[in-house]
Amino acid sequence: MNKVLFVSPTVYSNPLTKDIQKKFQSLSNVCNPIVYAFSEEKFSSSVEGVEAIFNKKNKNRFLNYLKIIFLFFFKIPKIVKDQNIDIVCLQDPITGFFTIFSLKIRKLPVKIVVETHGDFIDTIGLEKNLLLPKFYTSLFSYLAKYSIKKADLIRSISEFTEKQVLNFGYQGLFVRFPAWINIDNYLNADIKRSYSDTFKIIFVGSVTERKNPKIIIESLETIDGNVSLEIIGQTPNLKYLKELNNLISSSKHAESITMTPFIKAEELISKYSSANLFILPSKSEGLGRVIIEAQSTACPVLVSSNTGMVDLIIENETGYIFENNNKNDLSNKIQHIMNNYESALQTGLNSKDFVKENQSVANFEFGYKKLIDLVST
Numbered sequence: 001m002n003k004v005l006f007v008s009p010t011v012y013s014n015p016l017t018k019d020i021q022k023k024f025q026s027l028s029n030v031c032n033p034i035v036y037a038f039s040e041e042k043f044s045s046s047v048e049g050v051e052a053i054f055n056k057k058n059k060n061r062f063l064n065y066l067k068i069i070f071l072f073f074f075k076i077p078k079i080v081k082d083q084n085i086d087i088v089c090l091q092d093p094i095t096g097f098f099t100i101f102s103l104k105i106r107k108l109p110v111k112i113v114v115e116t117h118g119d120f121i122d123t124i125g126l127e128k129n130l131l132l133p134k135f136y137t138s139l140f141s142y143l144a145k146y147s148i149k150k151a152d153l154i155r156s157i158s159e160f161t162e163k164q165v166l167n168f169g170y171q172g173l174f175v176r177f178p179a180w181i182n183i184d185n186y187l188n189a190d191i192k193r194s195y196s197d198t199f200k201i202i203f204v205g206s207v208t209e210r211k212n213p214k215i216i217i218e219s220l221e222t223i224d225g226n227v228s229l230e231i232i233g234q235t236p237n238l239k240y241l242k243e244l245n246n247l248i249s250s251s252k253h254a255e256s257i258t259m260t261p262f263i264k265a266e267e268l269i270s271k272y273s274s275a276n277l278f279i280l281p282s283k284s285e286g287l288g289r290v291i292i293e294a295q296s297t298a299c300p301v302l303v304s305s306n307t308g309m310v311d312l313i314i315e316n317e318t319g320y321i322f323e324n325n326n327k328n329d330l331s332n333k334i335q336h337i338m339n340n341y342e343s344a345l346q347t348g349l350n351s352k353d354f355v356k357e358n359q360s361v362a363n364f365e366f367g368y369k370k371l372i373d374l375v376s377t
Contacts, residue, residue: 002372003084004031007076007099008091009068011038011057016045019265023180024050026361030369034083036076038068072098080110087375089113089155093147094140100150111375114151116161117179118286118308144168153375155367158287158308173374177367181289183359185269186296187352192274193299193345198226198256199338202275204268204290205282207235207244207259212281212304212325217247217257219331225338228256232263232271272297277337277344283325285309292359295319295351300344302333316343318351 006027012020024047027033039054046052055071058064076099080088088103090096093114100112145168148154153173156162162174201220205211213231220227235241248257263271272278278294278301285307292312294301301319303309313319320337323329337344 002031002086002376004033004087004089004372005076005079005083005085006033006035006037006089006091007072007096008035008037009095010091011040012054014039014041014043014054016047016052019182021047022182022361024048024052026180026365027368030365031087031372034079034085036079068095069098072096073102077102077106077108080108081106085110087111087113087372089115090147091115092117093144093151096147097143100147104150111152112150113153113155113371113375114147115155115157116165116286117157118161118284153371155371158311160306160308160311161286175367175371175374177363177370178287178292178359179289180364181292181359182361183292183296183355185265186272186293187356189269189273189297191298192270193276195276195341198228200274200276201227201229201334202232202271202278203229203280204232204271204278204293205280207231207233207241208237209240210282210284212283214244214247215281215325215327215330216279217244217251217253219327219334220253221251222328222331223335223338225335226256227253227334227338228258229253230258230260230271230275232260232268234261268293269297272299275299276341277302277334279330279334280304280309281322281325281330282307282309287311291319292355295348295355296359298345298348298352300337300348301351302330302337312351312354314350314354317347318354319347320344 028048028050033050035052037054038057040057042056043054058067072095088110090099096114103110148165148168148170154165154170156174156176157178162176203213203216207213216229248254251257272294278299280288280291281304287308291301291303291309303313303321304324305321306324310321313321315321320333322333
């Protein structure tokens with residue numbers, strides 16, 4: 001099997017979770033993988049023969065970026081040469097630039113795969129609290145364009161991320177399949193969903209302008225009926241958090257809106273299983289793993305248009321779509337779902353079947369096998 005080096009700025013826990021161990025084992029079924037990523041502490045791990053190297057993340061964001069640049073530019077080419085790597089798989093085209101540029105100037109004979117897991121340009125301005133966002137957007141666009149141009153193959157997770165790559169002028173090979181998610185625990189969840197007095201809505205994700213939880217609070221102001229909203233997730237942007245708290249305080253539903261920064265996976269599954277509706281109103285989204293999690297528990301879902309999330313939704317069959325960043329349309333869709341809840345429950349059941357068919361571990365392995373076969377020929 002091909003020797004594949006997976007390079008990512010992702011921060012993993014130590015010890016690795018059972019879910020990540022299963023992911024690594026899955027990769028080992030289609031290649032000889034080496035994983036190079038980050039953690040809170042430096043350590044190495046071996047899972048079912050998968051070698052994994054984790055560098056210590058720097059707590060200072062700027063210094064951590066410098067560390068990523070240094071390691072990706074100098075360390076990755078050394079591993080490629082020493083380990084006789086056949087394929088380098090880079091998680092995103094921005095941090096991947098430094099590895100690709102270094103590999104090219106060293107003229108190392110290795111195939112390059114660039115993955116696109118989200119909107120890697122708009123995310124910069126909407127997710128991060130950065131000074132000079134236009135400068136960073138221009139800079140990162142340049143880095144991404146170079147990486148995409150030099151890639152032998154692009155792995156996308158949705159039609160949305162594919163179109164974004166095409167806008168950079170890419171004309172090469174594509175393989176599309178979703179990001180890793182172990183849905184077994186969600187599929188087997190104990191469903192406690194009911195709707196008698198209060199309609200329970202949940203949001204799960206980073207609490208940022210890009211994910212746009214504010215619009216849910218605004219849309220509830222015109223809802224007829226008792227509703228509750230739980231916002232589950234952490235925020236890297238304290239300014240946005242303050243704005244959100246002020247909005248909650250002034251809402252007529254203030255007493256029934258709660259914020260939960262962090263919960264364990266088991267508790268999150270329980271939240272999905274008891275919610276009447278899951279909403280992800282992102283302004284920009286590559287796919288949205290949390291949607292798949294919610295669908296796996298048969299929870300009805302409502303998502304924003306013009307994002308990768310629509311790949312998971314057949315309107316009125318596996319979920320609902322509202323016009324991106326339109327609070328009136330969002331409010332109307334919520335009211336419609338509340339007034340026709342039996343139909344909404346059926347969309348939840350349909351989406352669970354959809355997830356079983358399309359988001360399995362076998363599909364994940366098939367996607368990577370296809371990717372490796374294509375880039376190797």
